[in-house]
Every structure is written in structure tokens, then in C-alpha cells.
Amino acid sequence: QVHLVESGGGLVQAGDSLRLSCAASGGTFSNYAMAWFRQDPGKEREFVAAISRIGWSPFYADSVKGRFTMSRDNAKNTVYLRMNSLKLEDTAVYYCAATPIITPPRNSNNYNYWGQGTQVTVSS
Numbered sequence: 001q002v003h004l005v006e007s008g009g010g011l012v013q014a015g016d017s018l019r020l021s022c023a024a025s026g027g028t029f030s031n032y033a034m035a036w037f038r039q040d041p042g043k044e045r046e047f048v049a050a051i052s053r054i055g056w057s058p059f060y061a062d063s064v065k066g067r068f069t070m071s072r073d074n075a076k077n078t079v080y081l082r083m084n085s086l087k088l089e090d091t092a093v094y095y096c097a098a099t100p101i102i103t104p105p106r107n108s109n110n111y112n113y114w115g116q117g118t119q120v121t122v123s124s
Contacts, residue, residue, distance in 0.1 A: 002027035009118030022096030033104035038092035050104035093117040
């Protein structure tokens with residue numbers, strides 16, 4: 001059982017930056033590919049970014065490509081999401097998720113473990 005805890009959310013202005021963290025415990029962290037998803041009330045959960053077990057080749061949703069950077073530190077059992085040039089439409093609850101699938105999928109149904117989420121609110 002993997003337990004995930006996100007942190008780092010908050011209220012920022014458009015154009016600002018934030019770094020989200022997701023700390024894992026209860027499992028062998030390097031056995032899991034990781035992803036970030038987000039969800040705004042009334043909308044479906046949306047893929048944001050994913051990274052392989054060893055941190056190679058993170059990939060991103062088109063909506064965040066060039067602005068967000070996902071990374072992981074397996075020694076610290078933590079993944080990060082650096083978010084730059086934040087836009088109003090980035091406002092959502094951000095969740096990290098873990099999957100044993102080697103190539104991390106974009107479909108949230110393939111993720112076994114989820115954190116509780118952290119709120120990111122971008123104001124004008």
C-alpha cells in the first residue's frame with residue numbers, strides 16, 4: 001500500500017510560479033511511475049504530467065507543456081511539479097498518483113494510488 005501526500009498548493013496571481021510536492025510512503029517508490037492530475041469542480045479529472053520509475057522522459061498535457069516541469073527524487077520518495085507562468089485555467093485541485101505500469105499512462109483509471117489533493121488557485 002502506497003500512501004501519497006501532496007503539498008505546496010496555494011493562492012497565486014496569474015504569471016506566478018508554484019512547486020507542488022508529493023511524498024510517498026509505504027512502498028518501494030522506484031517501483032512506481034508517477035503522474036499529476038487535476039480536477040476543477042464540475043469537470044472531469046485531467047491528466048497533467050507523468051514520469052517513469054527512474055525519472056526519464058516526463059511528458060505533459062498540451063495545456064501545460066513548456067510551463068510545467070515534473071521531476072522525481074527516488075532517494076526522497078518524492079515527486080515534484082514545478083508550475084511556471086500560471087494561468088487562471090490552471091486553477092484546480094492537483095493530485096499525484098502512482099502506477100506499477102512501466103510506461104505511465106494518461107488514463108487515470110490505470111493508477112492504483114492517489115493522494116488527497118492540494119488546491120491551486122490562480123487569480124487575475
